[in-house]
Amino acid sequence: MTPIIIPIFLPHLGCRQHCLFCNQRATVKEVPSPQLVQELIETSLSHVPSQPGEREKQVAFYGGSFTAMDRETQVSYLKEARPFLSAGRIDSVRLSTRPDALNETTLPMLKEYGVKTVEVGAQSMVDEVLLLSRRGHRAKDTVSAVLRLKRRGVEVGVHLMIGLPGDTCDDFLRSLDQIIELRPDFVRIHPALVLKGAPLEVLWRSGKYSPLPLNQAVEWLKRGIPKLEKGGIRIARIGIQPTAELEAHFLAGPYHPAFHQLVDSAIFYDMAEHMLRNDPNGSQPVLVCYSKDLSSLRGQRNKNLLKLRERFGFQDIRIETNEGVRKGSLFLKTSSGIFCMDRQELAVEGPPLVTGHPRESLVNSEKFLSRLMAQDKFYQSSSSPDVNRGPEKACLQE
Numbered sequence: 001m002t003p004i005i006i007p008i009f010l011p012h013l014g015c016r017q018h019c020l021f022c023n024q025r026a027t028v029k030e031v032p033s034p035q036l037v038q039e040l041i042e043t044s045l046s047h048v049p050s051q052p053g054e055r056e057k058q059v060a061f062y063g064g065s066f067t068a069m070d071r072e073t074q075v076s077y078l079k080e081a082r083p084f085l086s087a088g089r090i091d092s093v094r095l096s097t098r099p100d101a102l103n104e105t106t107l108p109m110l111k112e113y114g115v116k117t118v119e120v121g122a123q124s125m126v127d128e129v130l131l132l133s134r135r136g137h138r139a140k141d142t143v144s145a146v147l148r149l150k151r152r153g154v155e156v157g158v159h160l161m162i163g164l165p166g167d168t169c170d171d172f173l174r175s176l177d178q179i180i181e182l183r184p185d186f187v188r189i190h191p192a193l194v195l196k197g198a199p200l201e202v203l204w205r206s207g208k209y210s211p212l213p214l215n216q217a218v219e220w221l222k223r224g225i226p227k228l229e230k231g232g233i234r235i236a237r238i239g240i241q242p243t244a245e246l247e248a249h250f251l252a253g254p255y256h257p258a259f260h261q262l263v264d265s266a267i268f269y270d271m272a273e274h275m276l277r278n279d280p281n282g283s284q285p286v287l288v289c290y291s292k293d294l295s296s297l298r299g300q301r302n303k304n305l306l307k308l309r310e311r312f313g314f315q316d317i318r319i320e321t322n323e324g325v326r327k328g329s330l331f332l333k334t335s336s337g338i339f340c341m342d343r344q345e346l347a348v349e350g351p352p353l354v355t356g357h358p359r360e361s362l363v364n365s366e367k368f369l370s371r372l373m374a375q376d377k378f379y380q381s382s383s384s385p386d387v388n389r390g391p392e393k394a395c396l397q398e
């Protein structure tokens with residue numbers, strides 16, 4: 001269960017230089033002093049539901065490079081959270097920082113002050129991209145930071161960006177592979193935007209930097225997200241949280257308030273497209289998904305359905321929801337039979353796996369599976385070498 005975050009923003013505190021893409025003042029204007037921290041926590045706690053259930057409450061120091069500040073300043077902020085920890089009013093502390101500011105002497109101090117989670121600003125695992133973005137660290141610093149935090153039992157999040165100067169889709173996918181190998185607890189991915197006041201604004205205005213178009217950003221993530229999911233890495237956020245300050249500073253780049261949903265819709269389009277392509281003789285298609293995936297499957301203003309109808313020449317493609325289908329999986333019923341696949345299959349090299357037998361990992365209940373199997377014959381396309389013929393259980397959900 002995700003924790004309730006009580007954010008304290010410390011814009012640019014601890015920053016050693018100005019990264020090209022960054023203007024933290026676009027999200028928060030004032031830097032709160034340590035003396036204000038307790039008041040901010042009290043105010044946030046007054047808005048937390050009195051019965052938060054099992055959810056953990058975490059004070060989060062965001063917005064700068066926390067561990068790059070001098071030790072005294074770090075302690076002056078951390079100690080303000082202590083009374084809340086001791087009284088059990090919050091459960092732990094999290095902070096964000098640079099990968100090259102996490103040394104062996106810092107970590108025991110963080111643990112002593114209740115820091116449970118550290119979010120590491122990796123941004124890319126390609127040194128050239130880091131250099132062009134004026135990050136001032138290398139990919140190997142991220143490797144050391146994540147491993148060091150994990151060794152100390154600290155929960156680790158990694159921030160990545162797409163579309164930085166010099167970045168390519170292949171670089172991004174390679175960065176993801178390296179991050180997956182490091183096995184952080186979660187990942188956040190932000191698109192690089194041109195913000196008023198960030199150094200990137202100058203490059204953009206002089207025509208030396210072009211941000212990633214929105215459709216390409218979606219394309220990159222459509223390829224990357226299934227990799228993370230297959231690798232079992234939790235995705236804490238895709239895209240940037242829309243705020244009034246951000247919108248006031250936004251100049252150019254792949255910003256969309258429903259960015260995550262655009263990516264999910266593109267993933268569902270690809271799944272439907274692969275399955276329909278695997279069944280060239282089928283007619284009367286019906287796509288079946290979990291209810292919470294319905295809007296992603298349809299796409300904004302039914303865009304996915306319209307595209308699929310045009311692509312395959314169907315008059316109509318019906319959509320059904322069924323709680324028996326596991327979230328992220330998709331079934332296709334046609335005159336030929338039933339096919340299914342999971343979005344993680346898009347992470348494989350080459351054609352993704354489409355099965356003619358409903359796999360148990362893609363459905364929520366045995367009952368749903370047995371009803372399907374009793375009612376329909378299953379079709380295996382002999383022309384598709386990537387079709388798995390085994391009666392797998394991979395499509396079911398208990």
Ligand code: SF4
Binds near residue numbers: 014015023064
């Ligand atoms: S990205 Fe992080 S390190 Fe770079 S300027 Fe912004 S807050 Fe500082």
